[in-house]
Amino acid sequence: MAKKQHRYAVRVVWTGNRGEGTVTHRGYERAHLIEVAGKQPISGSSDPAFRGDPSRWNPEELLVASLSACHKLWYLSLCAEAGVVVISYEDDAEGLMVEEASGAGQFASVTLRPRVTIAAGADADRARALHHRAHAMCFIARSVNFPVTQEPVILREAAS
Structure with a gap:
């Protein structure tokens, strides 16, 4: 069977030029828009630790969210295929990124912490597996x- 391919086109537009471009490292904003045709744009920036706007999404948060x-x-x-009825699902996920002295860095890990509520009669062991x-x-x-x-x-x- 042939493998299916899927392409994802995303446009990132830098919006942080204060009028002088990147003349200095501190002279521009890290602001950008992430756009996909037919969808609302996402306002992005860098992490506040890297001169970013804390009110905007940063790439690291988007990776953990993905x-x-x-x-x-x-x-x-x-769960739907296995007959495990999920009533609610929330996840307090967390990523750990390590920054090197050079300024480069990488993610060391991401931990997902899903909190799932299943129907009263559902199989909890199956849900966990x-x-x-x-x-x-x-x-x-x-x-x-x-x-x-x-x-x-x-x-x-809770059983009703």
């Missing part, structure tokens, strides 16, 4: 070169 969202989407799909399968299927997690771990909490909806 890992969390990808895991959630696979998990919900796998499906997190491993979701991780194995997640396109984003399969594409990064650092560990992505899960610390799921499974709650059961």
Whole structure:
């Protein structure tokens, strides 16, 4: 069977020119817009630690959010297929990036902390196990070169 290919076109537009461009390192804003045709733009910047605007999304947050969202989407799909009824799902994900003396850096890890509430009669062990399968299927997690771990909490909806 032939492999399917999917392309994702994104446009990033720098909006931080204060009138002098990049004459100095401190003389410009790190502001940008992330655009995809037909969607609302995302206001981005660098992390505040790197002269960024704390009110805008930074690439590091977007990477962690992408890992969390990808895991959630696979998990919900796998639960639906397995007959595990999910009532709610939230994730307080966290990424750890290490910066070197040179200024270069890389992510060392991302930890997903999904808190899932399942229906009163659903199988909690199966619900927990499906997190491993979701991780194995997640396109984003399969594409990064650092560990992505899960610390799921499974709650059961109160019987009515």
